[in-house]
Amino acid sequence: MSDFLTDSAAKMEWKPEAKCGMARAGHLHTRHGTVPTPTFMPVGTAGTVKGMMMDSVRSTGAGIVLGNTYHLMLRPTADRVQKLGGLHKMMDWSGPILTDSGGFQVMSLGALRKIDEDGVTFRSHIDGSKHRLSPEISTDIQFKLDATISMAFDECPALPATPEVLRKSMEMSMRWAARSREAFTQREGYGQFGIVQGGTEKDLRAYSAKALTDIGFEGYAIGGLAVGEGQELMFSTLDFTTPMLPEDKARYLMGVGTPDDLLGAVMRGVDMFDCVMPSRAGRTARAYTERGTLNLRNARFADDTRPITPEDDSPIAGRYTRAYLHHLFRANEMLGPMLLTWHNLAYYQRLMRKIRAAIVDGSLPELAQSLRADWAKGDWTPDEWPLPNLAL
């Protein structure tokens, strides 16, 4: 997979190519290759995108993947990953890797964690052993993992929360961001992103954005969304948050989302996304298509001789029928999740390519309208798209 390396950059920077409304097309240049944006990052929590060879991930058009500090620090441990030459070498992915800081996942542990000004003490969900994360420790772990993009360590408060709780949490996250930056080792083509917090409060988001840009990062993430607030509130928060961020840096909306979430967020100026949805859905028989999602365990697919979608341009396109995938899921065969994860990741990448092309040629509003209209239509009827007769 050396194709990532041919255009490796000495400096991490995001360069704009085109704008359409608030939406931006550009390129993120890194030590491990260049990524066209907007981009969707498949999630490789424990050093593997579940059920996928990394060649297959690459074949969908993915240009950057995500790893999770919390999982990797517990198993196999950051020291082991470092001894194996870093995450890239360990998992056979020579392209860029972004790691989260562990903050979000540690916060989710509830009773198993205790927060103080310095950091967080928590117990492993695997064996109950005690561990510590702080801005310095998280940044050091991400260094050992050899993350192309490290994330600042932050607190992500559970919503709903009072403005006062959100403010205090955000202010601590900003102190942690400064300490994360202090602990970050600059290397050519590597970078670190700060994370804007402040919930759905405009003044808090403004404070946070200013604090981070004063520190100065290679890119800026929007955290604390996609935590149950609903799409409308997420979009209205983006409406006032993205304009607070520098025009010349990449913007990353963490943990988002559905195809419609991605479309709406790109139209509000976001460049990067990560989400477990397409891969998790692939393991539970849910297929993403241009006509919304299908549950392939449903009996109506048992004799459906069509591929999942007529639009698929992935390397596995046209090789498997819905009926076969239905059979694989009913028989609990690993190949079901393997193929459908691949299909769903290919769908997400295809969607991002379409969105990006529409930004470049100035037709994003038209594309958005047509995408949404198709999602609402539901599965192709046999009249629209007849079932091939494959019978012997």
Next chain:
Amino acid sequence: MSDFLTDSAAKMEWKPEAKCGMARAGHLHTRHGTVPTPTFMPVGTAGTVKGMMMDSVRSTGAGIVLGNTYHLMLRPTADRVQKLGGLHKMMDWSGPILTDSGGFQVMSLGALRKIDEDGVTFRSHIDGSKHRLSPEISTDIQFKLDATISMAFDECPALPATPEVLRKSMEMSMRWAARSREAFTQREGYGQFGIVQGGTEKDLRAYSAKALTDIGFEGYAIGGLAVGEGQELMFSTLDFTTPMLPEDKARYLMGVGTPDDLLGAVMRGVDMFDCVMPSRAGRTARAYTERGTLNLRNARFADDTRPITPEDDSPIAGRYTRAYLHHLFRANEMLGPMLLTWHNLAYYQRLMRKIRAAIVDGSLPELAQSLRADWAKGDWTPDEWPLPNLAL
């Protein structure tokens, strides 16, 4: 995978290339491509080699795979497979496919099945529903599956059994073989194999071999072995059974075996094998190597920066460390079984290629000695094969 089709044959036949002792190298010509023998057939029970894309199976050098009539008739059903264009099209494998007759698996159901002269009535292990198999039904199902090689329907008695039980069972199997042949539809390049029964009794095997060759099949299988009798008894049975079979037809030892079993059976004149061992072992962290097997869950692999074996020539060779595979199995990641199944199938194919080359150049006894000596040595020590320093 159109490479299978370039040399498809109008007639199914096995042609010899070389002999070394009793061992034979040859080619099996079929409608769906030519297979160099001796060959190992990966098992694709339910229309999928568990955890593998069929491209990956092909990449190991596999030339023919196996499907199970019992599983496929229950789910997705033979009619459905036929509607999907047959097994080849359904599972994306254009090469030859051999299907068993369902006999062996139905016999294993114990209390759930009832045998009479006409056939077997049994209950599905999936939902308890009632089904029937007979020579005619099994042959018809295999036709619908579009099996390149169909197997005659037989009874496989549990061992140990008295000679009288074995004789009665074998005689019925021979009547069933005649009925299977009668029910078989001749098509260009397709074939049907008869199955020699008779346990470890020489006179019964002789009776069975004669009965089958009198009927006439495109190839002959040796059934009723690898059912717990031990390697020594299996080999001694092969010693007198293979000479009873025609020189000019392929010989298939069903359900065998370990690398050492394969080697010994090839040296006794067997050409074809199938076994779940390499794929099942791949799902339970057991790796086949030139130095015997390794259990990659073992703690000693947590920091082992070497690949599984230095001899691997498969497409995934050298891309993953033992430490990474150890991590994947500890973290219950699907990629562990996926990669190790691939590795194990590649090992089996590599072994068969070595054995075949040694038959052709007349050095099989020397190869056998060296293979066995290496298997006995156990894992390479760090002195013999040092751990690479991959540390960042």
